[in-house]
Amino acid sequence: MDRFLFLTLDGLSRGAVYAAFALSLVLIWRAARIVNFAQGAMAVAAVYVAYSVSTSTGSYWLGFLAAIAAGLLLGTVVDLAVMRFVDHRSPLNPVIVALGLVLLIQAVLGMIYGNEFRPAEPPFSRSARTVGGLAVGSPYDLFVVATVAAVVVALAWTFTRTAIGLRMRASAFAPEVSRLLGVKVGGMLTLGWALASGVGALAGMLIIPTELGLHPHAMDLVFVSAFTAAVVGGLDSPPGAVVGGLLVGLLLSYVSGYAGSDLTPLAVLALLLAVLLVRPAGLFAPVTARQV
Amino acid sequence: MTGGDLLTVRGLVAGYGAGPVLHEIDLTVARGTIAAVVGANGAGKTTLLRALSGTLRPVAGQVVLAGEDLRGTPVEQLVRRGVAHVPEGRGVIGELTVDENLRLGGLWRRDRADARRALDEVYQLFEPLARRRRQHGHQLSGGERQMLALGRALVGRPRLLLLDEPSLGLAPRVVAQTMALLRHLRDSTGLTVLLVEQNVRSALSVADQGVVMSLGRVVHTAPAARLRDDDDLRHAYLGF
Numbered sequence A: 001m002d003r004f005l006f007l008t009l010d011g012l013s014r015g016a017v018y019a020a021f022a023l024s025l026v027l028i029w030r031a032a033r034i035v036n037f038a039q040g041a042m043a044v045a046a047v048y049v050a051y052s053v054s055t056s057t058g059s060y061w062l063g064f065l066a067a068i069a070a071g072l073l074l075g076t077v078v079d080l081a082v083m084r085f086v087d088h089r090s091p092l093n094p095v096i097v098a099l100g101l102v103l104l105i106q107a108v109l110g111m112i113y114g115n116e117f118r119p120a121e122p123p124f125s126r127s128a129r130t131v132g133g134l135a136v137g138s139p140y141d142l143f144v145v146a147t148v149a150a151v152v153v154a155l156a157w158t159f160t161r162t163a164i165g166l167r168m169r170a171s172a173f174a175p176e177v178s179r180l181l182g183v184k185v186g187g188m189l190t191l192g193w194a195l196a197s198g199v200g201a202l203a204g205m206l207i208i209p210t211e212l213g214l215h216p217h218a219m220d221l222v223f224v225s226a227f228t229a230a231v232v233g234g235l236d237s238p239p240g241a242v243v244g245g246l247l248v249g250l251l252l253s254y255v256s257g258y259a260g261s262d263l264t265p266l267a268v269l270a271l272l273l274a275v276l277l278v279r280p281a282g283l284f285a286p287v288t289a290r291q292v
Numbered sequence B: 001m002t003g004g005d006l007l008t009v010r011g012l013v014a015g016y017g018a019g020p021v022l023h024e025i026d027l028t029v030a031r032g033t034i035a036a037v038v039g040a041n042g043a044g045k046t047t048l049l050r051a052l053s054g055t056l057r058p059v060a061g062q063v064v065l066a067g068e069d070l071r072g073t074p075v076e077q078l079v080r081r082g083v084a085h086v087p088e089g090r091g092v093i094g095e096l097t098v099d100e101n102l103r104l105g106g107l108w109r110r111d112r113a114d115a116r117r118a119l120d121e122v123y124q125l126f127e128p129l130a131r132r133r134r135q136h137g138h139q140l141s142g143g144e145r146q147m148l149a150l151g152r153a154l155v156g157r158p159r160l161l162l163l164d165e166p167s168l169g170l171a172p173r174v175v176a177q178t179m180a181l182l183r184h185l186r187d188s189t190g191l192t193v194l195l196v197e198q199n200v201r202s203a204l205s206v207a208d209q210g211v212v213m214s215l216g217r218v219v220h221t222a223p224a225a226r227l228r229d230d231d232d233l234r235h236a237y238l239g240f
Helices: A004-034 A037-056 A061-086 A092-113 A141-163 A163-173 A175-180 A186-211 A220-231 A240-256 A261-278 B045-054 B075-081 B096-104 B112-125 B127-131 B142-155 B173-189 B202-206 B224-229 B231-238
Strands: A127-133 A134-137 B003-013 B020-030 B034-038 B060-065 B081-086 B160-164 B194-197 B209-214 B218-221
Touching: A004 A037, A004 A134, A004 A141, A004 A163, A004 A175, A004 A220, A004 A240, A004 B034, A037 A061, A037 A220, A061 A186, A061 B127, A061 B194, A127 A163, A134 A141, A134 B218, A141 A186, A141 A240, A163 A175, A163 B096, A175 A186, A175 B060, A175 B075, A220 A261, A240 B142, A261 B202, B003 B081, B003 B142, B003 B194, B020 B045, B020 B112, B020 B142, B020 B194, B020 B209, B034 B045, B034 B173, B034 B202, B045 B081, B045 B160, B045 B194, B045 B218, B075 B081, B081 B142, B096 B112, B096 B142, B112 B127, B112 B231, B142 B160, B142 B173, B173 B194, B173 B202, B194 B202, B194 B224, B202 B224
Parallel strands: B034 B194, B034 B209, B081 B160, B160 B194
Antiparallel strands: A127 A134, B003 B020, B003 B060, B209 B218
């Protein structure tokens, strides 16, 4: 029972990060109809910026802020300098370009920082605490869950309650009509990329200290898990991404706890396959009427 | 400033790549009047509106609004010049609520207080919309979508309203209400309207000026009342 509780808490903490990362994929999908396969590499680049800032200033938090800023900036640059020039008529084009970006970013990171693991220290202890004999997770777990929750609430509020959020949603749903109503659709698209990449950078900052360390490929497996989470949620649905992220986090935690951590990549792919076979539009897609 | 021409179009040529659809269109619309562009399917009516609003970039010609040349104005700047374009199919965003659709129409305005006032006025003008504020666009009936599209354009307090086939897919009663509303807006606020219609009878019943298009050219311009009564012209171009 203790073990189950421990695995559940661990799963929720990992799941929160997957949720954030899945959310960043959903943000870009909704704004630009692109699955950004470069999101993981972009997040790693932002975490390297944090690494540089933290090593030179000695402050984790300055590095944390630098990572978010780098994420926002990188998203802006990728949209304005790369994706804007990609022919979107075939959905494959942006995918290939994104994969090219992955290679480019990882190669550049390797040239600057080298292809070795660098230590990434969490700002809080990662050893689990108990209160009155009940496991409550580690201080770092609490930090992760609270940070992701704050980001989710802030994004939801921005999108549903502010003028800029309304503009962003309108641009995503109906770009031509939005333009006629005076919305600068291109700017909204760039803002979507910046926000998504900022959230991706945050997810990278949160999860890399719980893994082997910082490396140009550090987010590769996380990307697969988060992509699965986004697909489970339906790619189009921000709440779906959050629930999908938590589900994937729990699944991986149980599989690694009860069956061995070697099996987790397999479990993610099995889940992805199952969702694509049974509910290809995701768990949160409206059930369409079926003709008999 | 009252009277005079609000919109002047000279030698407008536009198309979609394989040769022009519009050939040298000349057109003027007087301030505070309703002009109806009528003609058979394929006459170039929708293309004309798209070229006027810049959603389709003209190849040649001038579009002058109150003395200002609109050429090269980005589409998203058009509302700031006072032009509201309600596209064919009306462009209600189904995923947004009625209230969000309407607010979107006024987001570009600096005068936030007046944007709110305009929103309230639209809710008074279209009572059914006020009752369905929180519903999504795709839950509305055809007539309600029409109200929403018109209302959303009015929230921007346009000088010129471009309407593409406002009668499309609507019951005759709703079409009559729409036309009556346009007349009311013209008389009470001095709004200038350019509408294109296949429904010639309704369009000419409300319009001050009729413009007949055929195969991408303006073939006749006359007061709408005279056009209504000219049997030869009706037979030749409008088919009834």
